Amino acid sequence: MSRALSIAASLAVFVVGCRGEVSTDAPITPLRNMHFQQRYNSQAHSAFYGDGRTMRNPPEGTVARFPGGANVQYADFTVGHDESFLEDDITLGHETDSPAYVMTIPDRVTQAAGGLDAMVRRGQQRYGIYCTPCHGGVGDGRGLVYLRSQGPDGPRYAYPQPANLHDDRIRHIPDGQLYATIANGVRNMPGYAAQIPVSDRWAIVSYVRALQLSQINTGATP
Numbered sequence: 001m002s003r004a005l006s007i008a009a010s011l012a013v014f015v016v017g018c019r020g021e022v023s024t025d026a027p028i029t030p031l032r033n034m035h036f037q038q039r040y041n042s043q044a045h046s047a048f049y050g051d052g053r054t055m056r057n058p059p060e061g062t063v064a065r066f067p068g069g070a071n072v073q074y075a076d077f078t079v080g081h082d083e084s085f086l087e088d089d090i091t092l093g094h095e096t097d098s099p100a101y102v103m104t105i106p107d108r109v110t111q112a113a114g115g116l117d118a119m120v121r122r123g124q125q126r127y128g129i130y131c132t133p134c135h136g137g138v139g140d141g142r143g144l145v146y147l148r149s150q151g152p153d154g155p156r157y158a159y160p161q162p163a164n165l166h167d168d169r170i171r172h173i174p175d176g177q178l179y180a181t182i183a184n185g186v187r188n189m190p191g192y193a194a195q196i197p198v199s200d201r202w203a204i205v206s207y208v209r210a211l212q213l214s215q216i217n218t219g220a221t222p
């Protein structure tokens with residue numbers, strides 16, 4: 001047997017021999033820098049706080065945003081739904097018993113909003129908060145989030161161009177689909193179900209329609 005081979009063989013025995021051993025010895029740690037930090041264990045006593053407890057209560061007045069635990073927001077699309085529309089098909093952009101999106105905003109939604117006028121005004125305000133950053137005030141898809149990604153010498157970082165809401169296709173999607181886009185998002189656009197309650201989603205739909213009408217044949221947007 002050559003020397004190299006016997007070295008390799010004994011190394012293999014050595015390595016394999018280390019496996020599966022349970023040791024009670026303290027591990028050898030050449031760099032201990034962050035191994036031992038001053039911290040409290042949960043439920044432990046604290047000499048720091050007056051009440052002697054490590055775990056703190058939420059500040060007074062804190063409102064539980066997601067009754068049932070913080071994670072329900074990811075599983076449950078009823079979060080952000082108005083009481084009046086809970087467990088209702090219009091919260092999906094459908095009308096009862098039909099899998100198809102409603103073509104127009106359901107009447108009872110408009111009524112609950114206090115009429116079309118009030119609804120569009122509310123929608124304008126909510127659009128300004130939730131949609132303008134990406135889609136821009138006129139809805140051409142050139143909001144600040146997008147513009148900031150575009151440097152003078154080409155893109156600073158990749159940000160997908162938000163849709164131009166005046167595209168012919170988007171002008172013609174059913175109101176229910178526009179609603180569902182706001183609630184659930186689409187491709188690169190995140191959903192806003194957790195932030196925007198049902199009635200406000202419909203209000204935004206009404207405003208987007210008004211915005212689209214306002215730009216028809218103005219030549220301002222394609």
Ligand code: HEC
Pocket residue numbers: 127130131132133134135145160161162163165170173178181182186187188189190192204208
């Ligand atoms: C964080 C940025 C961002 C915000 C905020 C945002 N969008 Fe979008 N939106 C996008 C992007 C990006 C796309 C294109 C998605 C794609 O094609 O991948 C898009 C696409 C769309 C579309 C096209 C859907 C389709 O069928 O192609 C509509 C309609 C839309 N958004 C409406 C809205 C409305 C209404 C709001 C306000 C509630 C809103 N968006 C808020 C980024 C945003």
